[in-house]
Amino acid sequence: MKAVLVTGGAGYVGAVLVPKLLRRGWRVRVLDLYLFGDHVLAAHADDPALEQIRGDIRDQPLLRRVLPGCEAVIHLACISNDPSFELDPRLGRSINYDAFEPLVAISRESGVRRFVYASTSSVYGVSDSAHVTEDHPLVPLTDYNRYKGLCEPILFAYQSPEFTTVTIRPATVCGYSPRMRLDLSVNILTNLAVNARKITIFGGAQKRPSIHIEDLTDLYADLLDLPAEAIAGQTFNVSYENHTIAELAHMVRAVVTREMPELGPIAVETTPTTDLRSYHVSSEKIRRELGFVPTRTIEDAVRDLCAAFRAGKIPDPLDDIRYYNVKVLRAARLT
Numbered sequence: 388m389k390a391v392l393v394t395g396g397a398g399y400v401g402a403v404l405v406p407k408l409l410r411r412g413w414r415v416r417v418l419d420l421y422l423f424g425d426h427v428l429a430a431h432a433d434d435p436a437l438e439q440i441r442g443d444i445r446d447q448p449l450l451r452r453v454l455p456g457c458e459a460v461i462h463l464a465c466i467s468n469d470p471s472f473e474l475d476p477r478l479g480r481s482i483n484y485d486a487f488e489p490l491v492a493i494s495r496e497s498g499v500r501r502f503v504y505a506s507t508s509s510v511y512g513v514s515d516s517a518h519v520t521e522d523h524p525l526v527p528l529t530d531y532n533r534y535k536g537l538c539e540p541i542l543f544a545y546q547s548p549e550f551t552t553v554t555i556r557p558a559t560v561c562g563y564s565p566r567m568r569l570d571l572s573v574n575i576l577t578n579l580a581v582n583a584r585k586i587t588i589f590g591g592a593q594k595r596p597s598i599h600i601e602d603l604t605d606l607y608a609d610l611l612d613l614p615a616e617a618i619a620g621q622t623f624n625v626s627y628e629n630h631t632i633a634e635l636a637h638m639v640r641a642v643v644t645r646e647m648p649e650l651g652p653i654a655v656e657t658t659p660t661t662d663l664r665s666y667h668v669s670s671e672k673i674r675r676e677l678g679f680v681p682t683r684t685i686e687d688a689v690r691d692l693c694a695a696f697r698a699g700k701i702p703d704p705l706d707d708i709r710y711y712n713v714k715v716l717r718a719a720r721l722t
Contacts, residue, residue, distance in 0.1 A: 388412060388413065388414045388436060389412075389413060389414065389458040389459070390413065390414040390415070390416060390456050390457045390458055391408060391413050391414070391415055391416070391457060391458060391459040391460070391461060391611060392416045392417075392418060392453060392454060392457045392459070392460045392461070392494075392499075393405060393408070393415060393416070393417050393418070393460075393461045393463060394418050394419070394444050394460070394461070394462050394463055394464035394490070395418075395419055395462075395463035395464030395465065396415070396417030396418065396419055396428070396439075396463065397417055397419040397421050397423065397427040397428055397439070397566060398419065398423070398427075398463060398464070398467075398566055399560070399564045399566050399567070399568040399600070400463055400505070400560060400564070400600060400603065400604060400607075401417065401419070401427075401463050401566070402427045402428065402564045402565040402566040403564050403565070403600050403601065403604045404461070404463075404604040404607050404608065405417060405428060405431065405437070406428075406430075406431055407604055407605070407608045408608055408611075409431060409434055409436055409437060411608055413436070413611070414436045414437075414438070415436060415437050415438070416438045416440060416453055416457065417437070417438070417439045417440060418440045418442055418444065418449075418453060418464070419439075419440075419441065419442075419464065420441065420442070420443060420719075420721075421441050422715050422716070422719050423566050423709050423715060424566075424709060426565075427565055427566040428565075430565075440453055444464050444482065444486050444490055445481060445482060445485070445486040447489050447493065450489070450490060450493045450494075450497075451493055451497070454493055454494055454497035454498075454499060455497045455498060456497075456498075457494075457497065457498075457499050458499065458500055458501065458611075459499060459500065459501040459502070459503070459611050460490075460494050460499050460501070460502045460503065461503045461505070461607055461610075461611075462487075462490065462502065462503065462504050462505060463505050464482070465482060465483045465505075465535070466478065466479040466482050466483055466531070466716070467531075467712055468531065468570065468712055468713070469529045469531045469532075470570075470712075470713040471531075471712045471713045471716050472529065472530055472531035473529075473530070473531075474713060474716055474717060475716075475721070476530055478721055478722065479530065479531065479534070480530070480534060483531070483534045483535060483538070484534040484537060484538060487538045487541060487542075488541050491541065491542055491545050491552075492545065494550075495545055495547075495549075495550045499550070500549065500550060500551060501550075501551045501552075501553075501610075501611060501615070502542065502545075502550065502551070502552045502553075503553055503555065503607060503610050503611070504538065504539070504542050504552070504553070504554045504555065505555055505557065505607075506535050506536065506538065506539055506554050506555060506556045506557075506622075507532065507535050507556060507557060508556045508557060508558050508559075508596055508624060508625075508626060508666070508668050509527070509531075509532045509535075509664060509666075510525045510527050510532050510533075510535055510536035510556065511523055511525060511526065511527075511666045511668070512525070512526035512527050512528045512532065512664060512666070513526065513528065513663055513664060513665050513666065514526070514665070514666045514667070516666075516667065517667060518667060518668075518669035518671070519624070519666045519667055519668050519669060520624070520669045520671070520672065521556070521622045521623065521624055521672055528663070528664060539554050539622065542554060543620050546619060546620045548615075551615040551618065551619045552619065552620060553610060553618040553619070553620075553621050553622075553623070554621070554622040554623070555606070555607070555610075555622075555623055555625055556622065556623065556624050556625065556668075557598055557603055557625045557626075558595075558596030558597050558598040558624075558625065558626035558627070558668055559571055559572050559573070559595055559596065559597050559598070560597075560598055560599075560600050560603055561573035561574055561597050561598070561599060561600065561685060561688040561689075562574075562599050562600035562601060562683070562687070562688035562691050562692065563600070563688075563691045563692055563694075563695045563700070563701075564600055567695075567700075567701050567709075567710050568710060568711075568712065569701075569704055569710035569711060570710070570711045570712055570713070572595050572597065572632065572635060573597055573635060573639065573685055573688055573689065574688075574692065576635055576636050576639040577639050577643065577688075577689050577692045577693070578692075578701075578704050578705070580639050580640055580643040580650075580653050581643055581647060581650065581692075581693065581696050581704075582696070582704050582705050583705065584650055584651065584652070584653050584654065585653065585654040585655075585656060586636045586639065586640060586653065586654070586655045586656070587656050587657075587658060588632055588633055588636050588655065588656065588657045588658070589632070589658055589659070589660035589662060590632060590657075590659065590660035590662060590663075591631060591632050591633035591636070591657050592631055592632070592633065592665070593631060593632050593660075593662065593663065593664060593665040594629055594630070594631055594665045594666060594667050595629070595630060595631070595632060595635065595664075595665075596626035596627075596628070596629045596666070596667070596668040597626065597627060597628050597629075597630070597635075597685055597688075598625055598626055598627050598681060599627065599681060599683035599684070599685075599687060599688050600688070601683050602625075602627065602681035602682060602683050603625060606625060606679055609677075609679070613677065617676065617677060618677070621676075623670075623672055623673040623676075623677070624668050624669060624670050624672065624673065625670060625673060625679075625681075626668040626669075626670045626681075627670070627681035627683075627684070628684065628685055629667045629668060630685070633657070635685065636655055637655065638685055638686065638689070639685075639689050640653045640655060642686050642689040642690060642693070643689065643693060646689075646690055646693040646694075647693055647696075647697070
């Protein structure tokens, strides 16, 4: 069995990805701080192919212990989203940027042959382009976006025939995960519709690309098996649907109304915002070159979330800090 290290494997995306990797026959080492709880991968804790390591990606001696024997790395760990980064910009830089090159270098030195980096489509900032492709200039509006983008050329400097590197720029992820996040666009709107019966839109005209968490994690798993020549040194946007925030809100209200009619009327309220990020991401390259086409819609994500709320899988969704990255990081007081 080949081994893969998943940094941040107990996070929102990792909690869906890790079980898929196990089912595909990988030995999985998860390196995570487990800030959101030890329960995230509990359903798989007894799987002998899963090794869970509580640790910090900034700990280079730890990296030198856990990376040998790994065929691949999927790097998900970071201080994720702008509010979380802005809590402590120095901390955010140390994790998202300063720790990146040592992780890549130690990976290559340790015999890792493939490195998958999860960047973000928000590196594009604001664009009037009808379709933002991978060649579009990066105009980040925040330090979170800037440092995610600055890591990309660092990774590609290590590209070699023995060390395959690939960068993925995902759209905003949506859908249910055992490590649930309710601070992402579609998830926020669905939570408000179900549990507050009122959706608040901040702005509304900004365009947002979205990707279902099941599609994104399918892709990450596929990237471990694709021929090296298909992905080496490449950057791929990964999106599916592009909508304005206002369109997303009305889609969410329509699905929740159908799925949970007992809630009654759901109001939609609009307020001003200073968040000007707006872009329409093209995923034509990944379709053309890798044949990857997402199959789950925003409506599927909302239905999944409704089912999870109904089943009690997301208790205390308005007040429990576990669902909100910035609140957890504030409580954790990382240094």
